Amino acid sequence: MTPIPQPLPLEDAWNDVLGKAVRGTGIDEKNLAASANIIPSQLKSILGGERPSEDTLRRLAIAVGLRPGPFLDLAFQRYQPAPFDAARWPGVVQVPTRYMDMIVNSYLVWDAVSREAALFDTGADLAPARAIIERERLKLSALCITHMHGDHIAVLDDVLKTYRPRFYAPKDEPAPNAPGGNAILIEEGAEISIGALKGRALLTDGHSAGHLTYVFTAPSGWPAPVAVVGDALFAGSMGGGVVSYSRLRDNVRNKILTLPPATLLCPGHGPTTTVGEEDEHNSFA
Ligand SMILES: [Fe+2]
Known part of the structure; x- marks a missing residue:
């Protein structure tokens, strides 16, 4: 490959x-x-x-x-977000995998002290995430799904059977049919703890009906929040407005780009970026 x-x-x-x-x-x-x-x-x-x-x-x-x-x-190729700086964001790793003719991102995020980790979306192959979990000696305690499109949940059963994590999925999406565990269906405002990391869900619908963005803060170690935005926003773009273009665009502007400027944005496709960079460079902002 x-x-x-x-x-x-x-x-x-x-x-x-x-x-x-x-x-x-x-x-x-x-x-x-x-x-x-x-x-x-x-x-x-x-x-x-x-x-x-x-x-x-x-x-x-x-x-x-x-x-x-x-x-x-x-x-005219005058925009490329700054490369991801691993030293600034300890315990945040983008895990890209191939799904048919595209590349889809999942993310592993963990608390450096307790080693408790969350996986955001499954991607198309569990092997790269598993290698990081083993190398870093993590305990995968949560799986958080941004939306139920096939590329984002391709190895759902595998993740649930291997790690038995708490499994968070968007309330307003087709119910996940996963034998390995029951989903905790969540919506805007839901709070999630991963060790010392504190997260909350934002409803960023428009690409899909119940699409969630997960915003996490760390008590120390990160300069700003980390937001896993799935297919709501891409660096320089946004997901397709499959359900509602106008709602998606409103959510990008009013919920994602109103986070602190240094917030790390982790999209479901393409490179990571920040609120400040997208505020300046995103055509939909
Ligand atoms: Fe999608």
Whole structure:
């Protein structure tokens, strides 16, 4: 299998971002082409990744309600979040695995003193997480699911049978059918402790019906909270507004990007980022 690139590339290219905004706003493509001074067939090739002039891109961004500055920075490769700094975030590890033709992230987060750990989403292969759990001598006491899409829960049974953790899943999603353990169904405001780490759930729906973001703080050791955002936000982008584009965008703006600027954001796809970086560089912010 091809090795997973490190650092992970951005999940979405500029034309993915544009496509999400076009689909999400439901804007008529003829009108959109007209407002950008192009013909509809040009719009098709632009959405397919053929980059037009900066001026055309700016007009398109404005017409679909994207922030033009961040969008142009993405299109002209002027944005890449700072690489993850393991020394600043002890006990936080991104675990990317391959799921069909994509890469999905789970995260292991632990309390350095008690060695109690939580796994956020399962990814597509338990082996890399298991290797870290063994190397760091962790006790996996919780599994926290952001949303029930297949790529995020691909080895759910394996995790539950191997570790028997407390199993937190979003209340407003299809009930998990997992023989290895009963889910604790949670919603906005639920509190979770992992040793000395304190977490709470935020409802960040829109990509899926009950999608949760988990925000954890450590009594010492981290400069700011750690937020596992699943597919609500990606570095430079956000998940698809499958259930509601407008709710997802509101949640990104009002719940995720209102966290302290240094907060580490851990997305379900692509590299980690921070609130401050996304506030400045995310086209949907
Ligand atoms: Fe998803």
